[in-house]
Amino acid sequence: MSFTKELRRENEDVFQAIFDHPFVQGLGEGELPKEAVAHYVKADYEYLNTFLTLYGTAISQSDSREDITFFHNQIAFVLGDEIHPHRNLSDYAGTPYENLQGYPMPPTADHYRAHMKSVATEGLLGKTIAAMLPCPWTYDEIGKELKRRFSPEPDHPFYEWIEFYADDSIAETTGYMMKRLDEEAERASPEDRRKMKEAFRKSCQLELAFWEMSYSLEEWPAGKETAR
Template structure:
């Protein structure tokens, strides 16, 4: 079994939880609360900006110009293409996307996730560590979307079904490239470092679950009873 496949297999229990948590289930049924959508879009706008920055940190570490070109294209996709998925959610709440994301949120779970990726990008020389921290994002969205499209509970009358349509295909190339890089960059690692890479991948998969959860519950920092924005 390829190492990338081993990582995916190990992540399945977490992905099962993500799929059955309220955020995805409510999306599936076309009844996601508007406040959860607002929070998710605000938080994801901040997250994707940092994700693009981490791509830029990854570029000098990849082994060939083909991968460099692909990562540059992915940065452009984040800036332009993925907004399409956000527009679907904005249509659902009948509010302009740019108006929604004018207000920023930076909740604890999102903060932890972003710093986890930055740590691996800055502290680990081998790019596999950075990829392990980033790869669960497209992989989780790909798997969740493909599963939803085959779920009889999917509400095709809801605009939210288009969100699943988008992610069921748009992540395929990125997941494939990250799998290839993961297998290539870990080929000469010892078991200890491979285990570190695996744990980073699984931690990011948990961060994905927490990101959906924090959006559903509108997570906030608790400063001893006072609320700060």
């Protein structure tokens, strides 16, 4: 069994909890509180800014032009393409996308950012990929699951969001990162493989927590959010 198949089997509980979360189910059903959707976009915009820098870190840890090209293209993808599902959510929330940018991250999103950056500073590409992979992997499966289960038509409020993440381009991103993680794990020490598993598991847990953070409108215990 490949390393990534082990990871998927060991984290089935978290994946299933993500599929069952009321925010994710609401995306499929086409009905969510608008304030929760806006809260998600605010946090995810900043989260993706961190993801951009992590792709840059992955480039610095890469030895092959193939990897460098892949991570470079992913930066372009986030900047140029991943704004489309955000705009779909912003339209639903009734707020211009530009008005949902520049807010401080809620505690869970901030924790997720700190976790990935901490793993990436260890300097091993395999660990960096392990911490990043749950994001595209869970969204790939969410998109396909929602499309299969709800069969949304173009008039569905979240049709564009579901179609975007059910698209093969997300699966291709996930597939490449899985392949590279399998290769890195193959030559890693047992201790580094253990750390990769820990990083992956924590990121999966934080993906689930991100959905809950959005649905519950999580904020810091004191102080109001203010856009920069």
